[in-house]
Amino acid sequence: MTAEKLRNIGPKSAAWLRQVGLRSHDDIAAIGTVEAFMRVKRAGFKPTLNLLYAIEGALGDCHWQEIPDQRRHELVSAAEAAIALLPPPRYRPPAGPVTTTVLTADTVAMRAGPDDSDG
Template identity: 80%
Template sequence: MSETQKLRNIGPKSSAWLRQVGLHTREELADAGTVEAFMRVKRAGFKPTLNLLYAIEGALLDCHWQEVPDTRRKELVDAAEAAIAQLPPPRYKPAAGPVTTTVLAADTVPERPDEG
């Protein structure tokens, strides 16, 4: 069992994400900080919710994530949103535009050589 899994609020999935982004101990988590830890998980391609942001903060404060004060939660969300805005755009291409079909009039279609 990793040290991050032993932290309050950090379940198996969150612990696995944190380990995969190089955060194995409480000290490493504290050094990175709440928002940076959250952003590492996000940049790695995982889909963390704000609950992870609050869970990390609660783990560092050694309190239940729901006990993180509303003012602090707002600060965290604002900082995370600002960091997310700095991320490069996704690498995938957007869906193509609408498909149109062109119909040629019968008299404009060239004859095939095998037709006679």
């Protein structure tokens, strides 16, 4: 069975899973729900908790909304703990506006203060 045919897994999620090397129910079951979710996240995609629940439902062959609240909390806690271990993002926010300062001879003289070299 391919990831595309797993219950709860839509085309976009199936593509993400395939791109991280998870092509079958057995592939996902071998690493578990949270690790499958984390592989997608570490690959640079932006999965939501819906993917976490969808994977769990796919492995349990149930609709993701049927996952008990206690299990959902366990999954979220485990995912949050794994996310906290990720290195910080490498990008930096864009810099502020660039300003150009032009110094004229008068401005330089004013900043230098009185000339103390004569005495």
